[in-house]
Amino acid sequence: MDQDRTVQAEYLKALAHPTRIQILELLNEEGRCVSNIGEKLNLKQSNISQHLGILRSRGILSLRREGGHSIYCIRDTRALEILGLLRG
Amino acid sequence: MDQDRTVQAEYLKALAHPTRIQILELLNEEGRCVSNIGEKLNLKQSNISQHLGILRSRGILSLRREGGHSIYCIRDTRALEILGLLRG
DNA sequence: CATTTAAATCATTATATTCTAATAAATATA
């Protein structure tokens, strides 16, 4: 089906950005909040929030609120497998 | 390294298009020339040529000339593994 | 050699993506 390929393309597009790849590497260690990721990557808050939103909209990340923070975690581990394939 | 992530992102970007995914599915069956792919996908010649160029520029496809035709083949099978992951 | 065929390249237009800065919303704390 062609709709499948569109969905697959959207998924890959979500992964296809250096910052989002780095976010996935960080979240592979442990769930993190936006500001924590911001410190690690040294990027603007709004930019990180947007990248997280893109990954979440594809189901790659999940979000839970904890205290005043949004904790993001990896939900779909296929993303990690794909990145692993690209490395090894 | 951040340059690695940029390369990885470029690779994923090359895969992240429905037409290019379909091209990879076709070439997984057998090597094909531009016009053959054109018949299968019913798209303009220049468009297909551009998509093939993108896949080739990332090392995903290879090209050999045969008679008057350019035969494209899959060179980097990680691309197929990634698509397999997205299906399964 | 002229013509046809196959493919690549180029220019243009339309659309999408990305980043920044500003603002809004939501929650925590004094």
Add this chain to the structure above:
DNA sequence: TATATTTATTAGAATATAATGATTTAAATG
């Protein structure tokens, strides 16, 4: 309740991507 903190959202500008049509290049064939 007022203020501070954290995150999300919005708007705008810059850049990138994609499709089309026209042109060019290269090879094959008459």
